[in-house]
Amino acid sequence: MTPPPIRRTSIGSGRGSVFDLQVQTRREVAEGVVELTLADPTGAPLPPWTAGAHIDLVLGPSLTRQYSLCGSSADESSWKVGVLRDPQSRGGSAYVHERLAEGATVRVRGPRNHFPLVASPRYLFIAGGIGITPILAMIEAAEARGAEWSLLYAGRSRASMAFLDRFEADERVTLAPRDEGDRFDLTSLLATPQADTLVYYCGPGVFLDAVEEACAGWSDGSVHIERFAAKEVVASEDALDSFEVVCSRSGVTVTVPEGTSIFDAVEAAGVDVLGSCMEGICGTCEADVVEGTPDHRDSILSKAERERGDTIMLCVSRSLSQKLVLDV
Structure with missing residues (x-):
C-alpha cells in the first residue's frame, strides 16, 4: 500500500x-x-x-x-x-x-522547545525513568559544545530503563535501578552548588520534588526542570475572578468568568486555538501577550519568563489586569 x-x-x-x-x-x-x-x-x-x-x-x-x-x-x-x-x-x-x-x-x-539547553561549561543531568528521553539529545549537544557533563539515571529496574546501551562503561554515568538497592543521596549530590554548572532534570513528580528541595541553595536559573504533571500553584491575591480577553488576530472579545479557562472561553467564541494537556505542562496552548498582565499558573515558564509577561498558557493561567490582549 x-x-x-x-x-x-x-x-x-x-x-x-x-x-x-x-x-x-x-x-x-x-x-x-x-x-x-x-x-x-x-x-x-x-x-x-x-x-x-x-x-x-x-x-x-x-x-x-x-x-x-x-x-x-x-x-x-x-x-x-x-x-x-x-x-x-x-x-x-x-x-x-x-x-x-x-x-x-x-x-x-x-x-x-520549552526545555532548552542553556550554554554552560558543565552540566549535571538527572533522569528518572522515561525522563531520559530529552536528556539523550542534551548529552549529544553538550558534547558538541565541548562541555563537561555527568548523568544520574534512576529507574525501577535495569530492564525498565530505556537506552542503557548508550551508557555502558561510561564513567560519567551513575545508574540507580531501585530493585538492585542502588540508592543515591540527592542531598549530598546537590546540596553544594557547583561553579559553572547547570542542573537539568526530567522525570516523575516525587523525584522532581526531591531534586528541587536538594537544589534550594543553587542560584536562580541554574536548575532546569521538565515536569510530567502540573505542580500546585497558589493563585495570586490580585487575580481577578472575571476579566476581558481581546483576541487581536481574530477580532474577537470575550469575558472570561470565574471557573472558565481562557482557552475554553475563546474557543467557545469561535477562535482557533490548540490545546492538549489542559494542565499547563505541555505548552501547546501558549499565546503571546500584546497588552495586560497575566496571572501565570502553568508549570512551564521560568521565573524570568513569568516576570516578562509576554506569553501565557491559555489552559490554566488567568489575568491580573481587567483586560488582556492576546495574539490569537
Whole structure:
C-alpha cells in the first residue's frame, strides 16, 4: 500500500507545522518502552530542532500527546521518540503501543522547545525513568559544545530503563535501578552548588520534588526542570475572578468568568486555538501577550519568563489586569 503524501500545513504564529509522517522503524528499548522513528514517506527533510524539544502526536480528534525528541538533532531525515506504556494511560500511550506499527501514518505537530539547553561549561543531568528521553539529545549537544557533563539515571529496574546501551562503561554515568538497592543521596549530590554548572532534570513528580528541595541553595536559573504533571500553584491575591480577553488576530472579545479557562472561553467564541494537556505542562496552548498582565499558573515558564509577561498558557493561567490582549 502506497503511503499518503506528507502534509505540511502552517498553523499560525508560534504553533509550528503539521505533518503526516510514517513510522519508519519501531523497536522495544526497555520493558514497556518503544522507540518510534518517524520520517517523511517521500524522504523530504524535517524541520530543525534543538535539544529539549518535543513534538505532539495527534492521535485523534481529542487525543494529542507530547513526546520529547530523543534522536540526533543533526539528523534531518527523521525524528525519534520514546514512549512508555503507562498503566494509567488516558489513551495516548496505549494508542502508540497498540496501533502505531511500522508503516503506520501519524499526524505530528511541532517541534517546540520549552526545555532548552542553556550554554554552560558543565552540566549535571538527572533522569528518572522515561525522563531520559530529552536528556539523550542534551548529552549529544553538550558534547558538541565541548562541555563537561555527568548523568544520574534512576529507574525501577535495569530492564525498565530505556537506552542503557548508550551508557555502558561510561564513567560519567551513575545508574540507580531501585530493585538492585542502588540508592543515591540527592542531598549530598546537590546540596553544594557547583561553579559553572547547570542542573537539568526530567522525570516523575516525587523525584522532581526531591531534586528541587536538594537544589534550594543553587542560584536562580541554574536548575532546569521538565515536569510530567502540573505542580500546585497558589493563585495570586490580585487575580481577578472575571476579566476581558481581546483576541487581536481574530477580532474577537470575550469575558472570561470565574471557573472558565481562557482557552475554553475563546474557543467557545469561535477562535482557533490548540490545546492538549489542559494542565499547563505541555505548552501547546501558549499565546503571546500584546497588552495586560497575566496571572501565570502553568508549570512551564521560568521565573524570568513569568516576570516578562509576554506569553501565557491559555489552559490554566488567568489575568491580573481587567483586560488582556492576546495574539490569537
